[in-house]
Amino acid sequence: DVKVTQSSRYLVKRTGEKVFLECVQDMDHENMFWYRQDPGLGLRLIYFSYDVKMKEKGDIPEGYSVSREKKERFSLILESASTNQTSMYLCASSLIGGMNPFFGSGTQLSVL
């Protein structure tokens, strides 16, 4: 069974902390994505990666960075967390040219 695993379901951090959200996929997918989900706004793309060490900005990259050192792992980094980054974060992966990304269960991040 295909799997995208996000390391934490719930995370509570303080303003100014550095936060790491980890995502691992076991499907040997080339593409990996980080989305942010907010009520009434749907899912918005933060960053994506189409290969190891490659990354591209999505629609809302400000305040975030990413790291992809291995094909199966894609990390989202909040350098200095702020309250407006309180949100649900969803990781996804897909095959190169694939139009159907598989999503993880999400990490609900609260920044206090």
Place this chain on the structure above:
Amino acid sequence: GQQLNQSPQSMFIQEGEDVSMNCTSSSIFNTWLWYKQDPGEGPVLLIALYKAGELTSNGRLTAQFGITRKDSFLNISASIPSDVGIYFCAATNAGGTSYGKLTFGQGTILTVHP
């Protein structure tokens, strides 16, 4: 970045009723997708549409890819309590440098009363 305009934002229906939701865009896309998200889970693909005018069914779900390539709709017939969740439309332009990036609608929250 652009988003798709999805409506309605929420629906409260009785079990057994049919449901209809739609999505529009100011841009053309060559692939439309419909996802469902259960509470505490990530979105799961329900139906994928790859051709303008295409009508596709998956059990009680039917979706269509608009002929203008700027819209899509999803119908659910004879709703049941487990249909509860958030439904998202998504679209992309397959091929080239799209890398499978999806643009999402705002979501439709569906509540089904037994």
